[in-house]
Amino acid sequence: MSSTQFDVLLDEDELQSRIARLASGLAPRMQGDWTAVTILLGASPFTTDLMRQLSRFDIHPMLDALWLESYRDDRESSGRVVVRADLSRNIKGRGVLLIDDVYDTGRTLAFARQHLLSKGAREVVSCVLARKPQAPKDGLDAWAYDAPDRFLVGYGMDDAGIYRGLPYLGAVRT
Numbered sequence: 001m002s003s004t005q006f007d008v009l010l011d012e013d014e015l016q017s018r019i020a021r022l023a024s025g026l027a028p029r030m031q032g033d034w035t036a037v038t039i040l041l042g043a044s045p046f047t048t049d050l051m052r053q054l055s056r057f058d059i060h061p062m063l064d065a066l067w068l069e070s071y072r073d074d075r076e077s078s079g080r081v082v083v084r085a086d087l088s089r090n091i092k093g094r095g096v097l098l099i100d101d102v103y104d105t106g107r108t109l110a111f112a113r114q115h116l117l118s119k120g121a122r123e124v125v126s127c128v129l130a131r132k133p134q135a136p137k138d139g140l141d142a143w144a145y146d147a148p149d150r151f152l153v154g155y156g157m158d159d160a161g162i163y164r165g166l167p168y169l170g171a172v173r174t
Helices: 012-029 044-055 107-118
Strands: 006-010 034-040 062-069 082-085 095-103 123-131 142-146 169-172
Touching: 006 012, 012 044, 012 123, 012 142, 034 044, 034 107, 044 095, 062 107, 095 107, 107 123
Parallel strands: 034 062, 034 095, 095 123, 123 142
Antiparallel strands: 006 169, 062 082
16 A cells, blocks of 8 residues: 555654653653553554653653553454553552553553553553544543544554554545
């Protein structure tokens, strides 16, 4: 498939600009011991760029990952969140910056927040790259972009496992 099947929503420069603004807003909250927890797989590129931006504020959280799955290879959530791989580091008493790609139903972040608190996190601050219009109004602390109600691809987000490497945030043309 060619990239002409996608509409570019945010190009590389706009992505980086929005992530820089997000980091600027998060930085004042992130004092003390923090761990950034990325939800695999889709949030990986976003997490890397967010960590780079936070470093500009001399904020260097430990990095860990939580592999959660609710979509498999479908375009709609199954409604059930499964832990595919858990954290590798202890977060007891630490602040956790929980990072995901898209906030839509809110199930994944709610599940992850409770999971991290049950492991002893002092607090959990959640952020995502893109927030969908139908997403719950609570359960999310920060986001970089208000996305349209379309299926997103690129910049880590996939369609049945492909297109994660696109350097922009796109939407599938219907």
